[in-house]
Amino acid sequence: MKDTARRPPASPVEARVGLPAASLQTPSLRLLRELLDVAAQVPAAVARRADLSHNELQTLELLFEGPTGPADLARRLGVTTAASSGIVARxxxxxxxxxxxxxxxxxxxxxxxxxxxxxEVIGHLAPMFAGLHEVDAGLDDDERAVVEAYLVGTIAALRRLL
Structure with missing residues (x-):
């Protein structure tokens, strides 16, 4: 009887995504997942430091785009107009x-x-903006082009979920 190596059963990722799990474990994809995880924590940290609720911080961020009505704020925040009025009042x-x-x-x-x-918002975000600027300024044109292409592709992949 010939001894043939059997492939282990597919991991849940392989079975569901259709890609080998190892292909999702490259250093760049691990770092991208870490970036997304850290980025998701930023709003809560900024809100906590500024003694704001998440919706209050999100309202201020939306208002950087320009003045808007309370009903539009409610729609964009995903809350009732009464809740939006309370956020605005606070x-x-x-x-x-x-x-x-x-x-x-x-x-x-x-x-x-x-x-x-x-x-209030900029004061808490300024160190992050300065750090991001420093990283970006350290790239030459060729490196920046590679990073931009990677980010454009990543954004497109994420938007498929939306």
Whole structure:
């Protein structure tokens, strides 16, 4: 009887993804998973340091894009308009946002981030931005092109989930 080597059963990853598990364990993919894990922890850490709830921090981040109405904030946060109003009221009491009349409809108002709100968020993120700038500045054009191509492909792969 001929002794043939048998392949061990497929791992759950191999069986479900259709790729050998080892192909998902390259150093670059391990680092990418670590980056995604660390990035997911940043909002909670910043909110905690700033003594804000996750939704309050997310509201300030959304308002960096420009003033918006409370109903749009509620939709973008995935909360009710009543919850959005409460978030805005708490941020307003801290001086981080201001309600202003809507530019084209005087019956409505919009919410805008104040200098205090911007300083609160940027103050906590500044060390990260400085570190990212330093890493990016250390790349030459060829290295930057490789990193950009990798990131574009990674973003496309992640967007397939959305």
């Amino acid at each position: 941020l307003e009491s801290r001086g981080h946002v201001a309600r202003t009349p809507h530019v084209s409809d005087g019956r409505r108002h919009q919410v805008a981030i104040t200098e205090s709100g911007a300083a």
